[in-house]
Amino acid sequence: MEFSLTTEQQMMRKMIRDFADTYVAPTAAERDEQERFDRQIFLELSKLGLTGIPLPEAWGGAGADFLSYVIAIEELSKVCASTGVTLSVHISLVSWPLLQYGSELQKKKYLNSLTAGQKLGAFALTEPAAGSDVVHMKTTAEKKGQHYRLNGQKVFVTNGGEADLYLIFAQTDSTKKHHGLSAFIVEADTPGLTIGAGEKKLGIRSSPTTSLHLDQCMIPVSQRLGAEGEGFQIAMKTLDGGRMGIAAQAVGIAQGAFDYALSYACERKQFGQPIVKHQSIQAKLANMAIRIEAARLLTYQVGWLKDQKLPHAKQAAMAKCFAADTAVEVTTEAIQILGGYGYTREYPVERMFRDAKITQIYEGTNEIQRLVIAKHLQKERKQS
Ligand SMILES: Cc1cc2nc3c(=O)[nH]c(=O)nc-3n(C[C@H](O)[C@H](O)[C@H](O)COP(=O)(O)OP(=O)(O)OC[C@H]3O[C@@H](n4cnc5c(N)ncnc54)[C@H](O)[C@@H]3O)c2cc1C
Structure with missing residues (x-):
C-alpha cells in the first residue's frame, strides 16, 4: 500500500496552492459578502489546465489522475469553498458523464470547450418535490419526432445562470420508475429554458444557485445523453x-x-x-x-x-x-x-x-x- 503522493501530484498541489493563495484567497471574503460569482477565476483555472484536470488529453484535458483532481478541489476549497464547488460540478457532474456516456458527436461538440474552460457546465437533477427521491421528479421529456419537448422545473442548480451547458434529467416514461428517466444536454440559450433568481444562501455565497424553468423546450434527440431510460443510472454513477x-x-x-x-x-x-x-x-x-x-x-x-x-x-x-x-x-x-x-x-x-x-x-x-x-x-x- 502506497501512502505518498507522486512527484507530479506534489507539484500539482504546490501549483494549485500558490494559485489559490495569490489569486483566489484575497477576494474570497468580499465575493462571499457580495454574493458575487467571478467568472475570471474560472478562466484563470483553465489557464492552469484545471478545468479539465482528470480528462484525457485527447479531449483537451490535462490527463491527470482523479487523485490530482481531488487535491485540486481540496486546495481551492481551503481558501474558497465556492470556487471548489464550481470546479467540482463542472468536472464531476458535467464533463465526466459526457466523457463516459456521450456519443462521439456530443464529445466533439462539447468536451474540448468544457475542458478548456470556454464553457461552464451545470447539473440539474433536483426539483421542488424531488430532492432525495429523484425518481419522482415531475419534469417531462415527451418525444415528438426528432425532438423531445421538455417541461418542468429544476431547483438548486449550482452554476445556474452562469453555465453555458446544463445536464438536465427528465421523465421519458414515469411508469418505468428508475428506468423512466433520461438525461439531456441543453445549451443555455435554448428557447424555452429560463433561469430563476439566485438563491440567498447561508454559505458558498459566491457560487450561484438558481432554479431552471423549462417551458416547451425543444431538444433534438441527438442531445440526449445515453440511452432513453438510462438517466437514473447516469445520475447515480455521476x-x-x-x-x-x-x-x-x-x-x-x-x-x-x-x-x-x-x-x-x-x-x-x-x-x-x-x-x-x-x-x-x-x-x-x-x-x-x-x-x-x-x-x-x-x-x-x-x-x-x-x-x-x-x-x-x-x-x-x-x-x-x-x-x-x-x-x-x-x-x-x-x-x-x-x-x-x-x-x-x-x-x-x-x-x-x-x-x-x-x-x-x-x-x-x-x-x-x-x-x-x-x-x-x-x-x-x-x-x-
Ligand atoms: C447550495 C445548493 C447547491 C445545490 N446544487 C445542486 C446542483 O447543482 N444540482 C442538483 O441537482 N441539486 C443541487 N442541490 C440540491 C441538493 O442535492 C438537494 O437539496 C439534496 O439532495 C436534498 O434534497 P432536498 O433539499 O429536497 O431535501 P429532502 O430530500 O426533502 O430531505 C429533507 C430531509 O429529509 C431527509 N431524508 C429524506 N429522505 C430520507 C430517507 N429516505 N431516509 C432518511 N432521511 C431522509 C434528508 O436527509 C434531509 O435531512 C443543491 C442544493 C443546495 C442547497
Whole structure:
C-alpha cells in the first residue's frame, strides 16, 4: 500500500496552492459578502489546465489522475469553498458523464470547450418535490419526432445562470420508475429554458444557485445523453464521482479552518501565555487534526479507486459523509478557539463554518449516504 503522493501530484498541489493563495484567497471574503460569482477565476483555472484536470488529453484535458483532481478541489476549497464547488460540478457532474456516456458527436461538440474552460457546465437533477427521491421528479421529456419537448422545473442548480451547458434529467416514461428517466444536454440559450433568481444562501455565497424553468423546450434527440431510460443510472454513477469532489471540498474547508485556528492559538495570549498552551485547546486541535487526516485518507482512497477503475460507490458515500461531518465539526471548533473574534466576519472561520454546512446536504444528504452505505454492507454480507 502506497501512502505518498507522486512527484507530479506534489507539484500539482504546490501549483494549485500558490494559485489559490495569490489569486483566489484575497477576494474570497468580499465575493462571499457580495454574493458575487467571478467568472475570471474560472478562466484563470483553465489557464492552469484545471478545468479539465482528470480528462484525457485527447479531449483537451490535462490527463491527470482523479487523485490530482481531488487535491485540486481540496486546495481551492481551503481558501474558497465556492470556487471548489464550481470546479467540482463542472468536472464531476458535467464533463465526466459526457466523457463516459456521450456519443462521439456530443464529445466533439462539447468536451474540448468544457475542458478548456470556454464553457461552464451545470447539473440539474433536483426539483421542488424531488430532492432525495429523484425518481419522482415531475419534469417531462415527451418525444415528438426528432425532438423531445421538455417541461418542468429544476431547483438548486449550482452554476445556474452562469453555465453555458446544463445536464438536465427528465421523465421519458414515469411508469418505468428508475428506468423512466433520461438525461439531456441543453445549451443555455435554448428557447424555452429560463433561469430563476439566485438563491440567498447561508454559505458558498459566491457560487450561484438558481432554479431552471423549462417551458416547451425543444431538444433534438441527438442531445440526449445515453440511452432513453438510462438517466437514473447516469445520475447515480455521476454522483458517485461528484461525492468524491464534495468530500475533497469538505476536507479543504476543514483544513483551512484548522490552519487558521492553529496559528491563532499560537499567537493569542490569555492568562499570560498563548492559548495553545492550555490543555483543552490542545485537545481540540488534536481532535480536529485526527478527523481531518482520516477524512483526507478516505477521500484520497476514492480518487485512487476511481483511477484503478475499481468500484467506489460505498467509499465515495463514506468519504462524503465523514468529510462533511468533519468540516462542520472542525469549523465549529475553529470558531470556539478564536472565541468572540471567530464569531465575527473579520475572521475567515465564520465564512468557513457557513460554507461547511452545505457539504452535509448536497449531492445526496448525509442521511442518504448512510442508507447507501448500509445497502452496500448488506449486499457484501450476502456475497460473503
Ligand atoms: C447550495 C445548493 C447547491 C445545490 N446544487 C445542486 C446542483 O447543482 N444540482 C442538483 O441537482 N441539486 C443541487 N442541490 C440540491 C441538493 O442535492 C438537494 O437539496 C439534496 O439532495 C436534498 O434534497 P432536498 O433539499 O429536497 O431535501 P429532502 O430530500 O426533502 O430531505 C429533507 C430531509 O429529509 C431527509 N431524508 C429524506 N429522505 C430520507 C430517507 N429516505 N431516509 C432518511 N432521511 C431522509 C434528508 O436527509 C434531509 O435531512 C443543491 C442544493 C443546495 C442547497
